[in-house]
Structure formats: structure tokens, C-alpha cells
Amino acid sequence: MxxxxxxxxxxxxxxxxxxxxxxxxxxxxxxxxxxxxxxxxLPYNYIVDPSLRYKHNIQLKGNIVIFDEAHNLESVCEESTSVSFSTTQISACIRETKKVLELMINDEEEVRTQMDNTVVPIGTEIQETNEVKIEKNDVAYLLASLHQFEDAVDVCAKSGGKKVTGIDGKVYPGEHMIELLSKAGFRKDMREAVSQTIDKIGQYLTAKAQNETIGEFVEKGVYLQEFSSFISTIYAYKHASSQVLDSPACVVRKLHKKITDDSIVKYFQLYITKHSSVITLNYWCFSPSVAMWYLHSCGVRSVIVTSGTLSPLDSFINNLGISFPIALENQHAANVDQILCARIRSSQSGIDLCGTFHKRSSSAYVFGIGEVIVRACQIIPDGILVFFSSYVTMNTCLKFWK
Known part of the structure; x- marks a missing residue:
């Protein structure tokens, strides 16, 4: 292999x-x-980010997930379920959708022209040049909804919200983001349909690009793909709550109770900023438990979290929001009275240990560092660990000492 x-x-x-x-x-x-x-x-975010799992078709059902060095797992979970989108991106989505609709209408006109000028018998099917099947009504609905979403965002930025001292923009409860999308026609039950329409648009543009030059679509609907990822992240809980969980019944009931519209959005805040004419929607998650619930709902067999710096463990487990029936906490962490942080200003022979860029390669500095290390080894019975600021510094010192 x-x-x-x-x-x-x-x-x-x-x-x-x-x-x-x-x-x-x-x-x-x-x-x-x-x-x-x-x-x-693979990196954490490929596991905990719902949109990345969907995009890369990562199937976790029945698998064992291990998070090694998980001291930053909480922040990664919060970031993976947070998302931002601006009116600049919405406008780009509208332009892309309009262009697709124009191309589809042109395709229809070409087919009609073919049929008018053909000499084949009536009833004979004309072979279409584009093999991607996409409904014009679906694209038209997407375009209308994007226009409504753009208008709703503009109205929202002008009214309501709460000012927070020290930061620009306004803060709204998390459910306000759901309301904005729903008013525009992007309801939670439309998540799959919208994503499928956008996927078909990407395939359609790819097929068109192979046959003709369409200039601005060299990226094949990239902004629409970003919008698909945007709503997939916001409505990830709808997808998660419909999954079959391979977990004990008590845990399943607990998760299903938690993964609901009202309970999920309370962990989010909508932060809207406006710079010049650009409005940005920031839908931020403030609890790592949301991403972990989504992960658990994928039907994973076990989740193993390891790190030497998860203390206090009870608080860490509570923040993740899922139960860990087995926990091992070793007594390896040093006590406060065992730790001393200090700066050594000079060696035994009086050499100034100033490791600036201009001095750290000098023979005197390297000799002084060596003196300190030798003296430490004579005093400390069970050995020492020496860390250098860079490989260059380490190699310089080792070469000199040898």
C-alpha cells in the first residue's frame, strides 16, 4: 500500500x-x-465544527474520538459554533444568484431556438448541453430570500439592540439571529433545501465554466458556498437533534431535552457592527457545551479527553456539558510550595546574563549560562531541564560548551 x-x-x-x-x-x-x-x-475543528463535518462528510457514528492536549478544547468548541457574515457577502450572494438565473434563462432560450430551427420530428427530445439539474424556481426563491435578508439586516442595525461600554456596535439575544433568517424565508426546515440548491448552483457554474468564459464566476459561486456554511452552522442544532444516538437511554433523553430551539440559542449572542456602509452579523457562542452536544448527537461510541492541564477537572467537565462516567486525575501537578520562578542576573564569575540579540551569541554570555547550569546540576539531586529560546541559541551554546 x-x-x-x-x-x-x-x-x-x-x-x-x-x-x-x-x-x-x-x-x-x-x-x-x-x-x-x-x-x-486531524485538527480539533474538523471534529467539533458542524459545517466542516458536513462539508467533508466526516462520519463519527460508532467511532472513538480522542482529544489529546485538550486544554484549549473549550475555546475551539466555542469558535467552531460561532460565525460571522457581512452585508458585503450578502450583496455578493445576490449578484451570483442573479447571474445564475440569467444563465439559466439564456439556456432556456437556446433550447427554444434549437427547437424552432430543428428539422427533427415533433416529440424528439433535444439534448441539453448542461447536465446539472437545477430548478429555476429554487434559484428564484433563493434570490428573493437573499434580498429580504439584506433588507432585514439593514432594518435591524437601525433599531433595537443594547450598547455595551467599550465596544462598538449593538448586542442582541441569540434568538434574534434566528428571527432575521426566518423573516427572510431561511427557516430551520429549509436548511437542507437551501444547501442543496447552492450545491447545485456550484455544479452548474462548474459545468458552464468548462464550456465558456463567464469571467466573474471563476470562483464558481464562492459567496453562496459561504452563505451555505453560515446557515448550516446556525441551524446545526436542528440537524443534531434529529440524529439517532448510540448512547444509554438516560443520556439520550438528557441530550434531546437540551438540543431544542430555545435551549440552544440562549448560549449565543448576536453582535452587530457597522463600519462605513458595511454591516456585520457576528453570531457568537459562549459555551463549549453546544459543540459537544452536536458531537455527541453524531453517535460517537466514546469521547476521550486528555491533557496534563485540565484542573479543576469538575469545572472543565461541567463546561463541556456531557457526562464523563470515567475520570482519571493523577497527582502529578506540582504544589505551590514546590515552584519558584526567579531571574538569575549574573553567573558565579560575575558575567551579566543579559540575553539580548546582540549579546546572546557572545562567548562571555554563553560561558556564563554554562556556569549557571553546572552549578545547578551540583545542587539539584535528580537532574534538571534546560529550555532555550530557539534552536539557533541552543546550537550555539552546545557548540561552545563542547
Whole structure:
């Protein structure tokens, strides 16, 4: 198998080398191996971000999820369920949708012209050049809803909200974001339909780009894809609550009770800012438990969280919002009376230990550091750890001392 090297796991440089040798793309090769892999290493956000899971079709049902070095898991969870969108992006979505509608109308006119000028018998089907099936009414509905959303955002920015001392903009309760989308026709039950329409638009533009130059659509509807990700993140709870959970019945009832419209949005705040004529909607999550509920609803078999710096553990578990029936907390952390933070200003021979850029490569400075380390080793019975500010500094010191 490609990437297998004497039964050992290759590092990224070895993967690139092997891929060049066999003329494989390492990215797509890794994607194909993902389906049958026993162990997959990836960043936190690919696991906890609902929109990324949907985009990359990451299936977690029945799998064991391990978060290693999870001291920043809480902040990653909050960021993954937070999202921003501006009126500039909304306007770009409107332009893209309008262009698609124009292209579709032109396609229809071309088909009519073909039929008017054809000599084939009546009833014979004309072969369409575009194979992507997309309903014009769906695109028209999307366009109308985007216009309504743009108007609703403009009205919202002018009224209501609460000013917060020290920051620009206004703050609204989280449910205000849901109200804005619902008024424009982007209800929670429309999430899948809107995403599918936007996906089809992307396929349609890709097919058109292969046959003709359409200039501004070189990115193939990129702003519409961003909008799809935007509403997918906001309505992620609707998708999560409909999943079948492979969990004990008591846990299932607890999760289903929590994952509801009213209970989820209370963990969010809508922060609206306006700079010049651009209005930005910031839908921010203030609880890591939301992302963890979504994750649990995917039907994961187990969630294992490890780190040496999760203390206090009870508070950390409570913030994540899901139960951990098994917890191990070792007594490895140093007590306060065991820690001393101090600065050594000079060595035994009086050398000034000022490690500025101009002095840290000097023989005197390196010699002074060596004196301090030797003296520390003579006093401390069980060994010491020495950390350098950079590899360059470490190599300079080691070369001098040797």
C-alpha cells in the first residue's frame, strides 16, 4: 500500500517523497485511505465544527474520538459554533444568484431556438448541453430570500439592540439571529433545501465554466458556498437533534431535552457592527457545551479527553456539558510550595546574563549560562531541564560548551 514504509507510519516529508515517486496526489490519496483507516489524526475543528463535518462528510457514528492536549478544547468548541457574515457577502450572494438565473434563462432560450430551427420530428427530445439539474424556481426563491435578508439586516442595525461600554456596535439575544433568517424565508426546515440548491448552483457554474468564459464566476459561486456554511452552522442544532444516538437511554433523553430551539440559542449572542456602509452579523457562542452536544448527537461510541492541564477537572467537565462516567486525575501537578520562578542576573564569575540579540551569541554570555547550569546540576539531586529560546541559541551554546 502506498505510504507503507517497513510497517512504520511515515512523516509528512516521507509522504510527499513517496507520492512524487509514484505520481500520486498525497491529499486525494489520504482522502481515499480515510474510508478504511483505523486511526485518523486531524485538527480539533474538523471534529467539533458542524459545517466542516458536513462539508467533508466526516462520519463519527460508532467511532472513538480522542482529544489529546485538550486544554484549549473549550475555546475551539466555542469558535467552531460561532460565525460571522457581512452585508458585503450578502450583496455578493445576490449578484451570483442573479447571474445564475440569467444563465439559466439564456439556456432556456437556446433550447427554444434549437427547437424552432430543428428539422427533427415533433416529440424528439433535444439534448441539453448542461447536465446539472437545477430548478429555476429554487434559484428564484433563493434570490428573493437573499434580498429580504439584506433588507432585514439593514432594518435591524437601525433599531433595537443594547450598547455595551467599550465596544462598538449593538448586542442582541441569540434568538434574534434566528428571527432575521426566518423573516427572510431561511427557516430551520429549509436548511437542507437551501444547501442543496447552492450545491447545485456550484455544479452548474462548474459545468458552464468548462464550456465558456463567464469571467466573474471563476470562483464558481464562492459567496453562496459561504452563505451555505453560515446557515448550516446556525441551524446545526436542528440537524443534531434529529440524529439517532448510540448512547444509554438516560443520556439520550438528557441530550434531546437540551438540543431544542430555545435551549440552544440562549448560549449565543448576536453582535452587530457597522463600519462605513458595511454591516456585520457576528453570531457568537459562549459555551463549549453546544459543540459537544452536536458531537455527541453524531453517535460517537466514546469521547476521550486528555491533557496534563485540565484542573479543576469538575469545572472543565461541567463546561463541556456531557457526562464523563470515567475520570482519571493523577497527582502529578506540582504544589505551590514546590515552584519558584526567579531571574538569575549574573553567573558565579560575575558575567551579566543579559540575553539580548546582540549579546546572546557572545562567548562571555554563553560561558556564563554554562556556569549557571553546572552549578545547578551540583545542587539539584535528580537532574534538571534546560529550555532555550530557539534552536539557533541552543546550537550555539552546545557548540561552545563542547
Amino acid at each position: 502506498l505510504y507503507s514504509k517497513n510497517g512504520l507510519v511515515p512523516d509528512i516529508e516521507e509522504v510527499i517523497s513517496v507520492s512524487r515517486k509514484h505520481k500520486y496526489c498525497p491529499y486525494f490519496r489520504s482522502r481515499s485511505m480515510y474510508e478504511n483507516a483505523d486511526l485518523i489524526l
